[in-house]
Amino acid sequence: MEHRLLEYFIAVCEELHFTRAAERLGISQSTLSHQIQLLEHRVGAPLLTRIGKKTYISEAGELLLKHSRNAFHELDQAQAAINELSSMQRGRLRIGCSGNHLLTSAMISFHKQFPGVELSVTELATDETKEGLLTNQLDIGVVFLPFEDDLLESITLYNEELQLVVSDRSSLADAQCIEMKELQSYPILMLQKKFLVRQMMDNYCTEHGFLIKPILELSTLDSLLQMAKSNIGGAVLPRSYLINNGGPDIRPIPIIDPVPHKSVGIVYRKETYMCASIQTFIRELRNSFEV
Structure with a gap:
């Protein structure tokens, strides 16, 4: 199955609107519709349903979306490993947290060591951080524990x-x-x-x-x-x-x-490639909370 077809499919699922998805992808709506039809033919099941102006994801579509995101996650991990081998000091670290105040000291120290790495920090509820990690929209989270999920690991901070x-x-x-x-x-x-x-x-x-x-x-x-x-x-x-x-x-x-009282800790997805930037940020977080 072509990488490009899955990219198109994920875009429609995230936008739930063919016109917006086509604009985001930089292609025409008719081209996008044709590509989705081709994908449905290849998997042998309808993936999306249009009712009026609204688009809905079918049960088969939900399954393909989940596995497609996992596949792209694995590709991202492979690229991260390759970048590490090539000593690339660029990239972006996406963090969800229960309060920005938890990260201030670590962010300052991290930026001094990795000035080329962009830090994107979003203040979220714990469940929102969990969702971001599971959908590969976040790299790590700083949240209240316990944080139980078979796909996630946690490290207690304080x-x-x-x-x-x-x-x-x-x-x-x-x-x-x-x-x-x-x-x-x-x-x-x-x-x-x-x-x-x-x-x-x-x-x-x-x-x-x-x-x-x-x-x-x-x-x-x-x-x-x-x-x-x-x-x-x-x-x-x-x-x-x-x-x-x-x-x-x-x-x-x-x-x-x-x-x-409640424990606060770092959470991240299991089997995620822990590149130098993630490892360093976690180390800086742990250092910032040591008494």
């Missing part, structure tokens, strides 16, 4: 604790600590439920027989911090985030009984 952050004008500003159950009686700001930090808090509460209903659910740590600074409520934030994002106008308060 243990993260969550804290309540309030404004220096808050009634809790002088508190030395706060029990988790006390959060029920205070206006709380939290990440949306798709984030593992939020799921972790919800699970702790369920296990101890109570529920925290946040007054605001936001999608970034920065937005939570800004709301806390404005004295809208108390934000539940990772302690590591506050190291470089603190200030005189906020008060971090340890949460106790229980202390909400």
Whole structure:
């Protein structure tokens, strides 16, 4: 089966629109349609279905898409190995993370050693990072663990604790600590439920027989911090985030009984060729979290 036909097929699956896929590939829509028909003839099954202006992937198409992505992943790994042998110091490292603050130190050190390697860092929920790794759209991830999947490996970096952050004008500003159950009686700001930090808090509460209903659910740590600074409520934030994002106008308060904590680690796809850039970035990450 031709490499080019699979490229065309993957583009249509990702766009779910023949016109957009054709524009992305730099060919005409009629040429693309003909190539997809040729591919369907070769595999002996319909791969895509058009209903009106919408395009859907058939069951056979889903199978071919999965195996095609795996095939391209293997080709990418072969090219990476060849580039390494040729001492090429170019390329791109794609990273998904639960918070950009986790990578700052490692990125600075890495860039000094590999200035020719482009770093692409995207802040994602843990499940989104997992999806990116499994579809070969990311090289590594930095997420909350455990991260269980037969196709992925993980390396623990450190243990993260969550804290309540309030404004220096808050009634809790002088508190030395706060029990988790006390959060029920205070206006709380939290990440949306798709984030593992939020799921972790919800699970702790369920296990101890109570529920925290946040007054605001936001999608970034920065937005939570800004709301806390404005004295809208108390934000539940990772302690590591506050190291470089603190200030005189906020008060971090340890949460106790229980202390909400979770391991943070690196995840990557098994059998991925670990080129020098990936190995170095992982080493820099591990060094940045050593006490």
